[in-house]
Amino acid sequence: MLFLGGRCLARFLPALAIAGALSLSAMAPAWANSADFVRGLWPQAEARGVSRAAFEAAFSGYNYLPKVMELTRKQPEFSQTVQQYIDKRVTAGQAQKGQAMRAEWNQTLTGSEQRWGVQPEIVLAIWGMETNFGGFMGGENTIHALATLTEGGYRADFFREELLTALRIVSDGHVSARNMTGSWAGAMGHTQFMPSSFMRYAVDYNGDGRKDIWNSVQDALGSTANYLHSFGWRKGETWGYEVKLPSGFDFAAARGIEKAPLSQWQAMGIQRVSGRAFPRPSDVGRLYMPAGANGPTFLLLPNFDVIKRYNNSDSYALAVGHLADRILGGGNFATPWPAGDYALTKAQRAELQTLLSRAGFDAGSPDGVVGPRTRAAVLAYQGRVGLPADGHISGRLLDALKR
Incomplete structure (x- = not known):
């Protein structure tokens, strides 16, 4: 439900x-x-x-x-980038309010963690996201x-x-x-x-x-x-890790992997931005690049999908996880978001499809719906012009096609 x-x-x-x-x-x-x-x-x-x-x-x-x-x-129409979504909801003020609520409701949160195994900061982050801590x-x-x-x-x-x-x-x-x-x-x-x-x-x-x-x-x-x-929260485990990709990362190989043990991702050169080792290399995660190869990148663990049972949105779950980390005292993402990016409306997605087809990359009918054909055209275009072949569709890609 x-x-x-x-x-x-x-x-x-x-x-x-x-x-x-x-x-x-x-x-x-x-x-x-x-x-x-x-x-x-x-x-x-x-x-x-x-x-x-x-x-x-x-x-x-x-x-x-x-x-x-x-x-x-x-x-x-929902037309926010993941960055815009998170920046609006995860702020220093919200983190401080969450820390204050942690102190006020510590007995309840500690007791509920003992009973159900869910870390207090995750519960607090959901409370903050949903109603501004009851506001x-x-x-x-x-x-x-x-x-x-x-x-x-x-x-x-x-x-x-x-x-x-x-x-x-x-x-x-x-x-x-x-x-x-x-x-x-x-x-x-x-x-x-x-x-x-x-x-x-x-x-x-x-x-x-x-x-x-x-x-x-x-x-x-x-x-x-x-x-x-x-819904299967895994006690004592986090929601995911911010990671960094190596130079020359094999995006094509990564696209063929839905989920894999962290050790397999590590063998492909992916490391935590903190430089620390993964505490459980056998944990299974999926690669998530919400802004493409040039923005923050994450390996998402099973608890991320449990958060999505609350709201079936990667943006929502990432915001909850990030706010929880900030309540714990963590900072912002280590990798900055790409400057000047923006989400595309349906009309702009149709324009992108038209421009791809005109440039010789068959994106299918310009209907504003991104499917496998459009994604393949984007990848082919990125490979042709020397961009990271991450398949990410955004305002920056549309602007590049217009030039």
Whole structure:
């Protein structure tokens, strides 16, 4: 299941697999009015064990929320480089705030690490990424937002399931309907659980009989550690290493390797930027070059993929890992990001495909969708002009083609 960031909506929508804006007619309520919708929902809620009193309280004052549906039609195209994404979220100020929170909640974090094996700095980094350490957890009534999405027909099956689950959470007494707030898409609490994730992974860490991720930092942090543990967090291991490539690195050979033991990568000349040895050469990692060969490069370990179960984005997981390292007292990446780079819009990707084809490198139809044909054209172009054949597509490559 997924978690959603309550603050940065464009970031988490790909993880929900929301394909884009639906037509206005498709989003129109299928019921004559909201009262009919609520009446029709009751038998399903009752079958889930929701009490009538909780149901009535949850829908008290409910009206269909046009502003929520409007947000589903305003999904901007994601056009940030990984550098821009991280620079916005991982700052010295955030690291200092995380260190302060570590001191304040040390007993809870230490206890949760002993119980679930997840390092405190990782839990803190997720908390910081999701809600700025509880600074902004979303202001929508979760029941009413989920009801609107369901009533409006926007991924209705998915959001109906989340709505019914949210009703059960209220009925079970973990939080009142009035205090169940979050993002317009239903993400809730300090670390932004969807209702279904709450039901599977939330814990009553402080032992008061309720799983309260809205008002209990202890419950929220414990629940986050439990979530990561449930998806296979490897105790005592990090998320990955920043590395440096040797001169003349064989990019073609690297492209043929999805994952390999660190010892194999080391045999290809890859070393940690710190100069220290890999503590466990048998660990399996994958090579990640978010800005191509001229930017920071990483070997990512299994815990990186566990972070992605929170949000299925390499940018997100790298930001969490980097913020965690900064909370521990580490510095910025050793290798600087390439200057003047920028992410391409779909129109710019289509322009790049057109320019590649004009230069004699068949990139296929200029549709703005980067597939194997476009990637092969990029590699051929890079090899022809003497650039590192890393296959990285960005503004710098487009600018080079324009010259």
